[in-house]
Amino acid sequence: xxxxxxxxxxxxxxxxxxxxxxxxxxxxxxxxxxxxxxxxxxxxxxxxxxxxxxxxxxxxxxxxxxxxxxxxxxxx
Numbered sequence: 001x002x003x004x005x006x007x008x009x010x011x012x013x014x015x016x017x018x019x020x021x022x023x024x025x026x027x028x029x030x031x032x033x034x035x036x037x038x039x040x041x042x043x044x045x046x047x048x049x050x051x052x053x054x055x056x057x058x059x060x061x062x063x064x065x066x067x068x069x070x071x072x073x074x075x076x
Contacts, residue, residue, distance in 0.1 A: 010045050013028055024057070048060045
């Protein structure tokens with residue numbers, strides 16, 4: 001039986017500064033995609049982070065959307 005699908009979103013964008021997670025321009029958020037496992041999301045996050053390594057203000061994040069949809073669920 002396959003593992004339970006856990007929705008993860010990978011998003012990124014340029015931050016206003018390095019001390020806070022506040023995006024410079026919300027209209028330019030990069031929605032990399034939705035992934036059914038943490039492993040797939042990490043691979044996408046690494047790929048995008050590597051592509052933007054020259055921009056110190058560019059950051060990518062993994063959002064555990066399954067926790068937002070089902071907050072009482074103990075799965076990662």
